[in-house]
Amino acid sequence: MPFTDREILETVRMIELETLDIRTITLGINLLDCADPDPESACEKIYTKIVQHARNLQAVGRGISEDYGIPIVNKRIATTPISFVAAASATDDLVPFARALDAAAKECGVDFIGGFTAYVHKGFTHADDALFRSIPRALKETAHVCSSVSLGTTKAGINMNAVARFSDVILETARLTADQGGLGCAKLVCFCNAVEDNPFVAGAHIGTGEPETVVNVGVSGPGVVRAAIAKLGPEPDLLAVAETVKRTAFKITRMGELVGREAARRLNTTFGIVDISLAPTPAAGDSVSDILELIGVDRTGAPGTTAALALLTDAVKKGGAMASSSVGGLSGAFIPVSEDAGMIEAVRVGALSLAKLEAMTSVCSVGLDMVAVPGDTSAATLTGIIADEMAIGMVNAKTTAVRIIPVPGKGPGETVEWGGLLGTAIVQDPGKFSCAILHRRGGRIPAPIQSYKN
Amino acid sequence: MTRFLTSEDVRRANSRVIEVDEGTIVTAQAQDTAREAGIVIQHRSGSSYAEPAPSRGPDASLAQRSLPHLPEPPMEGELQSFTGVVVTAAGRNRPGVLSEITAAIASSQASILDISQKVVEGYFHIVLMVELPPGSGFAQMKSTLECMGGPDDYVVRVMHERVFRFMHRV
Numbered sequence: 001m002p003f004t005d006r007e008i009l010e011t012v013r014m015i016e017l018e019t020l021d022i023r024t025i026t027l028g029i030n031l032l033d034c035a036d037p038d039p040e041s042a043c044e045k046i047y048t049k050i051v052q053h054a055r056n057l058q059a060v061g062r063g064i065s066e067d068y069g070i071p072i073v074n075k076r077i078a079t080t081p082i083s084f085v086a087a088a089s090a091t092d093d094l095v096p097f098a099r100a101l102d103a104a105a106k107e108c109g110v111d112f113i114g115g116f117t118a119y120v121h122k123g124f125t126h127a128d129d130a131l132f133r134s135i136p137r138a139l140k141e142t143a144h145v146c147s148s149v150s151l152g153t154t155k156a157g158i159n160m161n162a163v164a165r166f167s168d169v170i171l172e173t174a175r176l177t178a179d180q181g182g183l184g185c186a187k188l189v190c191f192c193n194a195v196e197d198n199p200f201v202a203g204a205h206i207g208t209g210e211p212e213t214v215v216n217v218g219v220s221g222p223g224v225v226r227a228a229i230a231k232l233g234p235e236p237d238l239l240a241v242a243e244t245v246k247r248t249a250f251k252i253t254r255m256g257e258l259v260g261r262e263a264a265r266r267l268n269t270t271f272g273i274v275d276i277s278l279a280p281t282p283a284a285g286d287s288v289s290d291i292l293e294l295i296g297v298d299r300t301g302a303p304g305t306t307a308a309l310a311l312l313t314d315a316v317k318k319g320g321a322m323a324s325s326s327v328g329g330l331s332g333a334f335i336p337v338s339e340d341a342g343m344i345e346a347v348r349v350g351a352l353s354l355a356k357l358e359a360m361t362s363v364c365s366v367g368l369d370m371v372a373v374p375g376d377t378s379a380a381t382l383t384g385i386i387a388d389e390m391a392i393g394m395v396n397a398k399t400t401a402v403r404i405i406p407v408p409g410k411g412p413g414e415t416v417e418w419g420g421l422l423g424t425a426i427v428q429d430p431g432k433f434s435c436a437i438l439h440r441r442g443g444r445i446p447a448p449i450q451s452y453k454n
Numbered sequence: 455m456t457r458f459l460t461s462e463d464v465r466r467a468n469s470r471v472i473e474v475d476e477g478t479i480v481t482a483q484a485q486d487t488a489r490e491a492g493i494v495i496q497h498r499s500g501s502s503y504a505e506p507a508p509s510r511g512p513d514a515s516l517a518q519r520s521l522p523h524l525p526e527p528p529m530e531g532e533l534q535s536f537t538g539v540v541v542t543a544a545g546r547n548r549p550g551v552l553s554e555i556t557a558a559i560a561s562s563q564a565s566i567l568d569i570s571q572k573v574v575e576g577y578f579h580i581v582l583m584v585e586l587p588p589g590s591g592f593a594q595m596k597s598t599l600e601c602m603g604g605p606d607d608y609v610v611r612v613m614h615e616r617v618f619r620f621m622h623r624v
Contacts, residue, residue, distance in 0.1 A: 002529070002615070003540070005570050005581050007622045012542050012611055030511070033456045041460040044481040049456060052479060053508045066593045069613030212511020254620040261521055269510040270517040 011251075018223035019286045020252065021071040022259050023279055025061050026199035028206035028214040028272065029053050031080040031115070035088035042089050043100035050077060050104035050113075053213055058109045060266045064259060072259065077105060078204035078216070079115030087127035094130050098138030098145045105144035112187075114204030116147040119194070120162040132165055136172040139184035146187045146202035150194040152390040154397045157447040158192065160387065164439055166190050167382035171406060174375065178408035181416045185405040186370065190386060192393030192400045197273050198329045203401060214272040215264045216329065219256030220279040223286045224248055225316075229294045241295055242315045249276060249319025257324040275329025276320035277365055278312075280340035282423040288312075288333050289342025300343060301352030309333060310363035330399060332365025338418065338425035339370055347426045354385075354428045362392045367400035372416055372425035375408035380439035381430050382406070387438070387445070395448050456509065459495070461487040473498045477506050526616075527623035537586040538615030539564065541599060544579040545608020552580060555610065558602060559584055562595035578608075583615075 014020040034045035054077050061075040082097050098116050105113040116138055118128040135147050149166060152158035170185055177184035189202045196207020199216035206214065228248045229241060256274035264271035280288045289300040295308040313332040320327045337343045337357065346352035354371065361367045367389050373382075386402045393400030405425070407416045412429035459474055461483040471494045474480060480488075480495055480503055488495050495503045529538075543555055552571060559566060559582070568583040586592060596612040603609055 002538075002583070003618045003622060005572075005579075008540055008542060008581050008618060009579070011613070011618055011621055016609075016611065034458070036460070038460075038462055041458075041462045044460045044483045045456075045458045045479075047483075048458065048479055048481040051482075052505065053510070066596065067614060068617055069596065069611065070617060211513040212509070213514065251621045255617065258616060258620040261524065264517060265521055267510075268518060269514045271521065 014224045018227045020221045020224045021073050023220040024074040024076050024199050024218040025263050026076040026078050026204055026216045027054050027057050028078045028210055030212050031085045035085050037088055039089035039091040043096050047100045047104045051107050054108040064262050076110050077113040078206050081117035081205055082115055083118035083127040083131040092130045094134035095138050098142050101145050102142035112146050112201040113144050114146040114201050116145050117205040119150040121150050121153045121156045121159050132169055135169050136176050139173050139187050140176040148189045148203045151190045152192040152394050154193055154394050155447055158390045158394055158445040161442040163386050164383050164442055167379040170382055171379055174406045174408055181418060182405045182407045183418055186422050189401050189403040192390040195329055195399050199275050211270050213269045215267055215269055216272040217256050217260040218275040219252055221252040222278040222280050222288050224252060226290045242311055245315035246319035249316045250323045253320040253323035273326045273328025274324045276331045278333045282339055282341055287340050287342040288335055289340050289346055299351035300346040301356045306359050306363055309360050313364055330365045334366055335364050336370035338423040344424055354430055361400055368402045371404050372407050372427045373430050374411050374427055375406050377406045377430055378434055380436045381434045383439040384435040459484050464488045527619045539584040539586050540613050540615055540618060541582040541584055543608050543610040545603060547573050547576055547578040558599055563587055563590050
């Protein structure tokens with residue numbers, strides 16, 4: 001037999017018992033040629049082009065899943081930032097663009113479409129301004145559209161005017177979707193060093209250097225890494241842990257590479273990247289928090305957590321880099337608080353504070369993700385939280401993001417239930433001290449000097 | 455560049471017949487508008503409008519040319535000429551389990567290349583390497599086999615050999 005029983009059963013076990021899956025096949029579609037002076041015509045073109053390209057995305061995903069016996073959970077669409085496309089149209093209301101994206105996603109049978117996006121890390125165009133104004137209503141009126149904005153980069157610094165405006169956008173979105181626990185904010189994220197080939201929502205979109213169409217694949221396997229470390233036991237040292245994670249990440253990524261090639265072949269387009277992020281789900285065992293606790297902290301958030309997460313993120317990247325020449329996107333470990341049963345528990349028992357979470361984001365692959373704060377959190381406090389996170393990304397030349405949900409009517413310690421993949425969150429306390437003056441100052445935090453590394 | 459015909463274009467057109475290039479995409483709304491106004495949209499050749507195949511862009515054809523040449527982990531020996539399928543089954547042991555599974559494989563016109571079975575404390579696991587002749591349906595065999603057994607009996611899983619090659623061979 002070309003494979004040993006042990007190899008075959010290992011793979012089967014990963015899929016059957018350890019929830020290994022291809023989390024998403026995301027088709028990126030360039031929409032720049034849909035620009036039109038007439039906004040209605042632009043929306044028609046956007047809808048038609050997306051549907052034309054992604055009509056068979058579900059069928060192709062299902063076909064690969066059937067032909068290879070690999071579960072593929074989501075098929076999604078990422079588009080050119082809508083602020084670029086809408087710039088040609090004379091309109092201040094971009095909600096119709098969001099509706100066009102939403103209708104196209106529905107027609108193609110995908111659950112999320114990313115691309116209601118603007119890059120404002122240096123400043124606003126008229127279209128960016130219109131997009132910011134339109135985000136709250138767009139997220140209220142659509143079901144499938146995800147919105148993201150770039151607020152800073154290592155090369156440009158942080159646009160604090162944009163950060164302050166984004167805080168208002170978050171609060172307004174939460175207010176408009178108050179009956180759903182502020183759910184609109186779960187589809188809204190800001191970035192420092194935004195990734196232009198990210199297949200994962202809510203930040204999925206394709207940047208300006210990307211081809212006409214491209215297939216990006218997100219693969220996920222926290223359960224597999226968790227099982228591998230559990231099997232290793234508590235005795236071996238951290239080098240052994242890193243080695244185990246690396247080997248496991250290699251195998252997971254290989255499956256992503258296979259699916260990426262196959263999806264590109266079947267969709268007749270370019271294979272972009274494999275994103276090898278460990279993306280937890282609320283399902284039992286599918287938890288990044290569990291991995292950190294198996295590495296050796298009592299609870300996620302305890303002293304040692306940041307170190308354990310640093311080891312994990314790095315080892316995932318190293319294993320992945322050997323397994324595929326197309327590693328991209330965010331690739332590392334996600335720590336979305338509400339989507340990870342272990343993280344929720346850590347918040348509940350008081351192990352994981354917002355401050356510790358922020359420290360962890362300096363070594364994870366994304367940032368403050370799916371964090372619930374009280375509904376009466378001020379715009380100044382949100383500005384502070386976002387600016388801190390952007391600063392971590394800017395100085396460390398890494399991607400950081402904030403997806404924060406001020407839950408209307410809820411205070412610290414209360415629970416909010418979003419259901420499905422978005423999970424459950426316990427509202428966290430941002431503290432009683434704010435940063436009103438910093439918020440009001442606005443302006444720009446200049447780009448950091450990167451030469452004197454000592 | 456993608457060329458579109460929008461409902462606005464249809465409204466502005468001063469004719470009962472609009473001719474479009476083969477590559478032009480007529481938006482869904484434009485088709486509705488034309489239908490309501492009794493305007494016919496057709497290709498320049500005179501044939502009625504049909505949506506063109508999506509144009510995936512200049513990189514797509516390059517990618518399609520280079521994809522088959524990306525190195526893959528090597529196949530070993532006899533696997534090169536057909537679709538290899540790995541069938542695994544596990545569950546409570548009872549007489550006839552192996553014959554049920556192999557009979558189902560035979561009914562799919564597939565032949566078994568290699569087999570290994572172990573029984574530990576009343577539970578079995580079976581690993582089968584199966585050759586699927588060209589043209590026979592993987593999906594059909596997979597659904598037949600995976601519907602066998604049951605929660606209190608045994609479960610079968612069918613996977614493509616390439617998955618294992620990618621995962622366990624460099």
